[in-house]
Amino acid sequence: MGGGLSFPDLIxxxxxxxxxxxxxxxxxxxxFSDPEVTxxxxxxxxxxxxxxxxxxxxxxxxxxxxxxxRWGIRRNGHGSLIGTAGFNRIExxxxxxxxxxxxxxxxxxxxxVMSRILPRIIDFGFQDLALRRLEAMVTAGNQRxxxxxxxxxxxxxxRLRDYGFWKGRYWDQLIYSxxxx
Ligand SMILES: CC(C)(COP(=O)(O)OP(=O)(O)OC[C@H]1O[C@@H](n2cnc3c(N)ncnc32)[C@H](O)[C@@H]1OP(=O)(O)O)[C@@H](O)C(=O)NCCC(=O)NCCS
Numbered sequence: 001m002g003g004g005l006s007f008p009d010l011i012x013x014x015x016x017x018x019x020x021x022x023x024x025x026x027x028x029x030x031x032f033s034d035p036e037v038t039x040x041x042x043x044x045x046x047x048x049x050x051x052x053x054x055x056x057x058x059x060x061x062x063x064x065x066x067x068x069x070r071w072g073i074r075r076n077g078h079g080s081l082i083g084t085a086g087f088n089r090i091e092x093x094x095x096x097x098x099x100x101x102x103x104x105x106x107x108x109x110x111x112x113v114m115s116r117i118l119p120r121i122i123d124f125g126f127q128d129l130a131l132r133r134l135e136a137m138v139t140a141g142n143q144r145x146x147x148x149x150x151x152x153x154x155x156x157x158x159r160l161r162d163y164g165f166w167k168g169r170y171w172d173q174l175i176y177s178x179x180x181x
Contacts, residue, residue: 005066005090005129012120015113016077020059020084024072027081028052036106040142042166059086066090070101073117082108085121096132098125102148109144118152126180133179139164140172154178 010017020028029052032038035045046052062068070086083104091097100121104114125131136154138145146156154176162170 007063007069007071010071010120010124012117014076015073015082015117016075017071017073017085017117017120018077019063019086020056020070020072022053022056022060024081025049025052025056027072028055028084031081031083031103031105034106037103040139040145041103042139042164042171044167062088068099073104073113081105082113083117085114085117087121087125090129090131092129092131096130098129098131098134100125100134100136114148115151118148122152122178131180133177135175135177137163138174138176140174146174146176149176152178 007019009019026049029046029049032043032046032052032055038045043055059068059070062070068087068090070084070088072081073083073085074081083102085102086100087098088101089097089099100118102114102118102121122134125134134154136145136149137160138149140159155178157175157177160173160175163173164171
């Protein structure tokens, strides 16, 4: 791994999280082909396996360089991918911060799955990576994501107006953070 970082598998109850790899490509296509899942994400719904491959390549490259990690989530480590979670960015030189990101298949929403997994990701950031600050960018209107972060001790710091541009328009981003105790 780059940056002296290694990213192990994580286990949370019966969920097994493994860093995304090429074998996850078709499962990721299924996950991100659902417009409800991608509604507030910075990608359009996927229609082609090459698009999923690009995301996997991005995630693997991040992990190799120690600049981030995205774990794929499966029940008991097999079956279909029910979501992903991780760090889109890890900065340990000019600050000690990590940007958290996560998603779940639509069928998994509303039963506390991410609320059980997120504490493990937070713990990995503060303990294993020794980060000082965890942050998350949420597209304005993504109420489920804002509620999840609020439940786990993240504070809203502000609204970044027209911060993102994807799917043909600008999007405000809400920035949340939580500092190490
Ligand atoms: C963001 C996302 C992961 C949130 O999923 P979620 O299921 O709402 O989140 P949680 O795991 O916190 O579950 C909360 C729900 O489970 C219920 N729940 C059941 N057991 C629970 C428990 N032990 N702890 C917390 N909530 C529990 C809550 O009451 C809540 O239900 P409600 O939606 O009916 O109010 C999901 O909406 C998603 O994947 N969205 C698409 C991708 C995306 O936008 N990602 C974020 C980019 S910033």
